[in-house]
Amino acid sequence: MAQITLSNLRHSYHPNPSSDDDYALKKIDLTWEDGGAYALLGPSGCGKSTLLNIISGLLVPSEGKILFGDQDVTALPPAKRNIAQVFQFPVIYDTMTVYDNLAFPLRNRGRDEDIVKERVTAIAEMLEVTDMLSTRAANLSPDNKQKISMGRGLVRQDVNVVMFDEPLTVIDPHLKWKLRSKLKELHQRVKATMIYVTHDQTEALTFADQVVVMEEGEIVQIGTPVELFERPAHTFVGHFIGSPGMNVLPCSVKDGSAYFHGERVDLEGPISGDVDGAAEVGIRPEFVSVSTSGSGVDARVRKVADIGRHKVVEAIANDSRVHAILEGEAPNVGDAVKLDFKQSQTRLYKDGWLASTPAEGV
Amino acid sequence: MSLELKNVSKRVGQVTHVKDTSLTLETGHFNVLLGETGAGKTSLIKLMAGLDSLASGQIILNGRDVSGLSAQKRNISLVHQFFVNYPHMTVFDNIASPLKVAGVAKSEIADRVEEAANILKLKPYLKRNPHELSGGQQQRTALARAIVKESDAVFLDEPLANLDYKLREELRDQLPELFAGRGAVVVYATSEPEEALLLGGKTALMSDGHVVQFGPTADIYRKPKDLDAAKVFSNPPINSAPVTKKGNTVTLNTGTSWTVNEAAAALADGAYTLAIRPNHVMPVESSAHTVSLDGTVQVTELSGSESSAHFDMDGQSWVSLSPGVHPYNVGEVHTFYLDPNHCFFFAPDGQLAA
Numbered sequence: 001m002a003q004i005t006l007s008n009l010r011h012s013y014h015p016n017p018s019s020d021d022d023y024a025l026k027k028i029d030l031t032w033e034d035g036g037a038y039a040l041l042g043p044s045g046c047g048k049s050t051l052l053n054i055i056s057g058l059l060v061p062s063e064g065k066i067l068f069g070d071q072d073v074t075a076l077p078p079a080k081r082n083i084a085q086v087f088q089f090p091v092i093y094d095t096m097t098v099y100d101n102l103a104f105p106l107r108n109r110g111r112d113e114d115i116v117k118e119r120v121t122a123i124a125e126m127l128e129v130t131d132m133l134s135t136r137a138a139n140l141s142p143d144n145k146q147k148i149s150m151g152r153g154l155v156r157q158d159v160n161v162v163m164f165d166e167p168l169t170v171i172d173p174h175l176k177w178k179l180r181s182k183l184k185e186l187h188q189r190v191k192a193t194m195i196y197v198t199h200d201q202t203e204a205l206t207f208a209d210q211v212v213v214m215e216e217g218e219i220v221q222i223g224t225p226v227e228l229f230e231r232p233a234h235t236f237v238g239h240f241i242g243s244p245g246m247n248v249l250p251c252s253v254k255d256g257s258a259y260f261h262g263e264r265v266d267l268e269g270p271i272s273g274d275v276d277g278a279a280e281v282g283i284r285p286e287f288v289s290v291s292t293s294g295s296g297v298d299a300r301v302r303k304v305a306d307i308g309r310h311k312v313v314e315a316i317a318n319d320s321r322v323h324a325i326l327e328g329e330a331p332n333v334g335d336a337v338k339l340d341f342k343q344s345q346t347r348l349y350k351d352g353w354l355a356s357t358p359a360e361g362v
Numbered sequence: 363m364s365l366e367l368k369n370v371s372k373r374v375g376q377v378t379h380v381k382d383t384s385l386t387l388e389t390g391h392f393n394v395l396l397g398e399t400g401a402g403k404t405s406l407i408k409l410m411a412g413l414d415s416l417a418s419g420q421i422i423l424n425g426r427d428v429s430g431l432s433a434q435k436r437n438i439s440l441v442h443q444f445f446v447n448y449p450h451m452t453v454f455d456n457i458a459s460p461l462k463v464a465g466v467a468k469s470e471i472a473d474r475v476e477e478a479a480n481i482l483k484l485k486p487y488l489k490r491n492p493h494e495l496s497g498g499q500q501q502r503t504a505l506a507r508a509i510v511k512e513s514d515a516v517f518l519d520e521p522l523a524n525l526d527y528k529l530r531e532e533l534r535d536q537l538p539e540l541f542a543g544r545g546a547v548v549v550y551a552t553s554e555p556e557e558a559l560l561l562g563g564k565t566a567l568m569s570d571g572h573v574v575q576f577g578p579t580a581d582i583y584r585k586p587k588d589l590d591a592a593k594v595f596s597n598p599p600i601n602s603a604p605v606t607k608k609g610n611t612v613t614l615n616t617g618t619s620w621t622v623n624e625a626a627a628a629l630a631d632g633a634y635t636l637a638i639r640p641n642h643v644m645p646v647e648s649s650a651h652t653v654s655l656d657g658t659v660q661v662t663e664l665s666g667s668e669s670s671a672h673f674d675m676d677g678q679s680w681v682s683l684s685p686g687v688h689p690y691n692v693g694e695v696h697t698f699y700l701d702p703n704h705c706f707f708f709a710p711d712g713q714l715a716a
Contacts, residue, residue, distance in 0.1 A: 043526050044497065172399045173554050173597055181661040181672055188661075188692060199526045206663035206670075226687050229666030240528055241666055286667050286685075306580045307559040309641040309683070327685075 002069035002160050004032040004055065004193065009064035011050055017062070024050045025061070026217040032161070032195065037187045039208035040197045043240070047217040048197050052165060055195070057081050068160045084153040084162045088169045090145035092152070094138035098129060101137050102151050109156070123151045126186055143175040147182070154186060161193045168203060180206055201241050205229075213237050229284075230345075235352050238282050244312065244323040247288065248349065249281045258348055261318040263297060266343045269359035273350070280349040287342035288324035290315065290331055296338035297322075301331050315339060363389040363424050365410060365515050365547045370419030372405055379405040381572040382419075387547050387564075392538055394558045394579065395551040397568030397594055403551040406568070407517045410549065412436045423514055423547075436515070439508035439546075443520040445500035447492040453479075453503050454488040460511040478506040481540060498529040505533075509540065515547040522557075534560055555597045559583060567594045588712045592637050598670065601680040602637040607707070612636065616676045620653045620702050626716040634715060635708040640683035642704040645671065645690070651699035655680075662690045673698065 009028040020026055025047045032038055040048045053059040055066060057078035065074045073081055084105070092101045102120045111119075124130045127147050132140065137148060146167065153162045164183075168176045184207055187194055196207050204211050205225040213220045213228065213236075221233040232238035238246030251258045251265060253275045258265045265281050290301075290313055299317035311330040315322050315337060322339055331337050348356035365387045372380040380402050387393040395403045408414035410421060412433035420429045428436050439460070447456045457478055461471045479485045482502040492500050501521060508516050518537075522530040538561060541548045552558060558565045558579055566576040567590075575582050575591040586592035592600050605612045610627035613619035614636070621627075644651040657673030657680060664670075669688045672681050673696065682698050690696055709715045 043528060174398055174599060177598055181663065184663065185661050199528075201527055202665055205665045225664045225666045243531060245528070245531075284667075305560050305562065307556060308580075308583050309639070312560075 003034045004161060005067040006030045007065045009061050011061045024217050028219060032193060034193055035191045036193055037207060037209045038195045039204035039211045040195060041204040041211050042214035043199055046214040048214050052163060052197050056083055056085060056163060082160050084159045086149050086153040086164045086167045088166045090149040092137045092145055092148050096137055098135050098137060098148055099133040101148050102155055105152055105156050119155050123155050127151050143171050146171060154190060161195060164196045166198050183207060233354050235280060235282060235349050242284060244285055246282050246284050247322050249320050251279055251281045252277060253279045267346050267348050267356045268344050269357050271348055272355055272357050275350045275355050282347045282349050283341045283345060285323040285325040287345035289340045290324050290326060290337050292337055294338050296340035299337050299339050301333050301335045301337055304330050304333055363514060363545055363547055366422040368420040370409055371417045372409055373417045378571055383573050385566060385573060385576060387549060389545055389547050391563030392561045393549045393563060394561055394565040395568055396558045396565050398553055401568040402571040403568055404519055407519050407551060411438050411440050411517050437513050438515045439511050439513040440517045441504045441508050441521045443523045445504055447500060447503050449492055452489050452491060453484060456503050457506045457510055460507060474510050478510040482506045498525055501525060513546050518550045520551050555595050567591050569594050587714055589635060589708045592706060596639060598640050598681045600637050600639055602635055603678045605634050605636040607631055607634055618655055623703060626707055629715050633710060637706040638700055638704060640681040642701040643682040644684050644699050645682055645688045647699045650701045653700045653702050655698045655700060656695050657698055659690045659692050659694060659696050
């Protein structure tokens with residue numbers, strides 16, 4: 001196992017890229033620490049698959065280097081990189097038993113049968129598939145097939161990295177949850193470096209210690225799930241993470257204060273840099289409270305969804321849509337309400353990027 | 363308008379895919395079919411749409427018996443999980459196709475396609491072919507075709523399952539408004555409990571080829587008829603454990619006991635299954651969360667705004683889902699607190715008792 005370094009990586013599918021727009025990966029500098037659980041999160045077309053293919057060696061980047069430890073592997077083919085991959089669809093041999101499937105990556109590298117047995121037994125136990133070891137893979141349910149695929153990815157102890165490419169796409173929600181916790185548990189036990197590629201925020205945030213958020217070929221933010229939730233560095237992260245995502249409201253900045261349709265909005269703290277004129281206020285639905293009296297921004301309730309553990313209110317304030325997540329009682333559709341933004345969670349964004357800093361002493 | 367199923371069933375060989383099912387689905391709200399893969403959602407939709415023949419029973423659409431009619435003769439629309447468009451036709455022609463088949467005048471076709479394209483934000487793409495569109499745009503094209511047709515019934519079979527998470531959120535938000543006021547009976551199949559709650563309307567919980575419970579979505583979430591229904595309508599899975607009830611006290615196998623509310627106290631003494639949703643089991647004590655339980659933490663997950671902990675309590679695997687961030691030590695015993703006012707008690711036959 002080794003630390004993985006991506007240095008000045010750029011990739012274009014065009015033969016003669018001329019502008020930044022021609023690059024699927026614009027410029028990536030990133031270090032994956034040995035033994036970390038990472039997620040690569042972004043919408044379709046953000047470049048995450050391109051990046052994954054570069055790490056696995058299926059693609060040679062137009063510019064830049066990939067290092068495994070100190071070794072430059074940029075030009076090495078996949079087979080020489082000593083990595084394991086788990087794909088969206090199960091990759092197993094239907095005619096073989098579960099045992100032989102799990103043993104395959106080890107036997108393929110000429111390991112002794114004693115070692116094969118020890119590893120297969122251990123992995124099978126972790127995955128809770130011991131009772132299936134003699135079953136033919138063809139007879140397994142789809143989620144068990146994917147479990148075995150994961151097991152094949154994890155059975156070797158000498159790999160540099162295990163990469164998961166949307167591994168739960170074909171799995172039912174109630175089983176997704178089980179496989180996800182299983183994977184997390186496995187990471188805690190085997191301590192291999194794992195990279196999990198997905199467009200699903202829930203999967204990314206629950207699996208990873210560090211999430212790398214990508215958009216349009218660039219890394220927008222790297223952080224822990226809590227950091228991404230609490231201080232999105234960009235409105236894209238605010239929107240992409242959270243359900244519903246962060247409210248992003250137009251505002252104007254004058255003399256260090258932000259105004260939403262003429263009304264002053266109290267920000268978390270001072271504005272960083274020289275911001276004047278059009279900007280945006282970002283506030284998560286979790287930190288918007290709704291009342292029929294009291295202070296706040298005037299709004300009218302457009303929709304209320306009761307999702308069991310809380311209610312999601314959609315209100316319209318000066319043509320802007322604002323979501324609020326409420327525990328307990330919610331107003332009725334059509335009600336005139338006041339929206340109050342929790343000050344410590346109200347941030348300013350300029351050209352998409354975070355432009356406010358926490359108040360001192362917070 | 364309504365779509366009525368009277369004792370319908372479907373068998374393939376020896377296997378029953380849909381068991382004796384009766385349901386009345388109405389217009390004006392979404393009718394959600396919620397169940398795991400294999401529960402029979404798609405089988406039931408195929409019967410309603412006329413893509414499959416009934417083994418028994420009747421299907422009545424707006425008062426007309428359509429049981430023996432093919433899909434083409436039922437005036438219905440169907441949108442699948444996989445994006446189905448005509449690859450060789452432009453987006454305009456794809457949306458227009460049901461109108462052309464119906465012999466609608468050219469000028470009217472143009473108007474109606476434009477209206478549907480407007481609603482689904484497809485106007486800039488009308489001249490493109492489907493393969494030049496993103497997944498979301500392709501699925502919106504399929505939805506536009508379903509809208510333009512003015513069908514009596516629209517069947518949406520997990521239409522968002524193959525879309526990006528955020529796109530799914532956006533379309534799910536728009537769908538109820540899209541079909542509001544169109545008069546069609548809308549049936550929407552999903553395997554995600556939260557999606558059913560967000561869509562509202564009525565929900566039919568499906569398990570093992572039959573409808574376990576049907577009613578207003580929020581009502582059946584709050585009052586599952588039996589343990590099966592409670593399980594289908596919970597993600598993460600609902601926590602459950604055997605309890606013994608005596609007088610106004612219930613006791614877990616671990617020895618933990620507490621005083622129950624009046625409704626539960628009124629039950630006959632004996633053995634029950636306790637079930638409680640993960641969001642009513644908290645990692646800290648509060649005025650509502652008063653009953654303490656010790657569990658060994660197995661896995662923890664953090665979704666930014668919420669923390670969940672999977673823990674083992676006397677051989678039962680339970681989950682706690684709480685707002686905010688909570689530090690847990692995996693492998694160690696943590697004390698959780700349940701809210702005694704949000705417990706369900708199921709009788710030995712599985713039926714909800716209190």
